[in-house]
Amino acid sequence: MREVVGLAYFAICAAIAVWATRRTRTADDFFVAGRGVGLVPFAIAAMASTLSGFAFIGGTGLVYSLGMTAIFLILPAGVTNTLGAWVLGKRMHRLGSTRKLLTVPDALAARYRSPATQGLSAVAILAGVVGYLATNALALGVVIDALFATGLGPGIWIGTAVTLAYSVSGGILAGIYTDVFQGLVMAIASTAVFVFALDAGGGLAAITRTIEAADPTLLGPWGARGAMTALSFFFVFAVGSLGQPQIAHKYYMLCDLARLKWYPVLMTVAMVLSQLLLFSVGVTVKALVLRGEMPSLASPDEATPQFLLRFVPVVLSALVFAGVAAAIMSTVNSFLSIGAAALTHDLPRALGREPVRQLLIGRIWTVVIAVLAALLAQQAGLLVAFLGILGYGLFASTLVPALAIGLNWTGATREGALASIATGLTLTVGLEWLVWSKKLTVPQGITVTGITLVTSLLVFLSVSWLTRDHAAAQLDPDVRAIMLDN
């Protein structure tokens, strides 16, 4: 049954991709979906590309082992869904339509009149993209192996080939519309499993009583790791969300700015439904293991697969596996598009060359990046683990100051933007490498991304203040008008 649902899922993705590919004729179609995406596909695609397989597997494992501490990874969604539209939506969309921008580094170049800002931010984005893609290619290989028993190595290549097929032919246009289908699969699977999980545990109150009898801190307000770790997660995932390029660049794609009105409501509903599984399965499995109704898990990441095997009808468990594949593939497609755009568009512009034949070259780079990520993913457990940690932190520390603050503060300067991007890039790579190679230990309560994000923000503000005399001259009149709503 799992194979049938899996094949049906991939067949529907392929059909959507064929439909979208026929509509992909220009670089605008390939990189920004022809700037013609409506509200519903926009919101569901944003949700689908925000959530990776982590929401179904890794996140559940974290709730199982850390309790409420892990909830602080998703709790910021209450703020971030609206804050993104509020802080970035209108200005990114207007900059995009006025200047015909394709990428997030394009927006930085326009804001600061600086090719160097475009180049440096493209380098940071590429580094983060490769990390994200390698870990997601590995995760997709695991899911395909679970569905079709292919083995991990072939699973990685099959998953990469399927995602690549629609990413390279239809670009982000195909990605957006497969995201809609994939997002719906994720939301339906998550909601259905939520009901089964609470039922299997005897209701939330019974689950709580079982867990608190063994360890009252797990479901205490801050969970097993305490208040500082929980609050650090909250800071990183609330503020850092404003620097995620796979969301920021989607604002270019909206067909009409007035549609932004209901985007936060729709995105919030989609996000809440898709994350119900994460909490419910995590706490239910914990309670069932403590009661002796399930054997202990070999690893926390086994929480979702073991629960599905024992407590959920086969059809639904197959739908969840399809949901995991959907979450991963939608994320991979977004990052392939962003990475290809950095190489096709941003780096040539930063080096003073006008990009040519962007549709063809964009497709070629999409293939190259995907193959590179699949090759890295074959080195499971070594480099991939390090790369996987890098992505979110790199985007947060390099893009939040220059993009999220810079688009809303006319006092920001090019020097401040460059200094903060360079700080975020070097500090994130350096610190994460030291921690990963066990040459540095970060005390409990602090996260590396927290340190790098707060440092790059302070560097941005202080360098901009020191060079404040340059601010007005670095702002083109049309950009200033967009920033000030004049």
Add this chain to the structure above:
Amino acid sequence: MIALVVGLLGIVGAYVGVLLGLTSPLVPLGMALGTTAVLGGIAQLAIVRAGRETPALARTVRWVFGGMAVGFVVVLLLPAPVAGGPLLFGLPRVTAILLLVVGAMPLVVLPIAYARAFDAEVIPPTERRPDA
């Protein structure tokens, strides 16, 4: 901008406190208040139109992020839950209060406030150009 800078300094102070091994409740308090100040500061920057604050959105920012700060402080000051203690919505009461104030309240209020203020304060119909 003041809220943003003060918030960032609060977070730096909390991180320094952890690095120094301080166990004072002021350490997580600094982190909680710093984080809400940074978020409120960024939101406040984004709702200024033509140099002026937009009133409905400004009120929302103050109430939501102020409410979140109060929620964090109250939960930090309350005693940790014990086994067999009172439950609310199936969770320990303190945990449920935190989730309601810091998670559910902004989750409901912010998108609705944004939609309600959209036509008057975000993009008035007069600003809806064909290219935007």
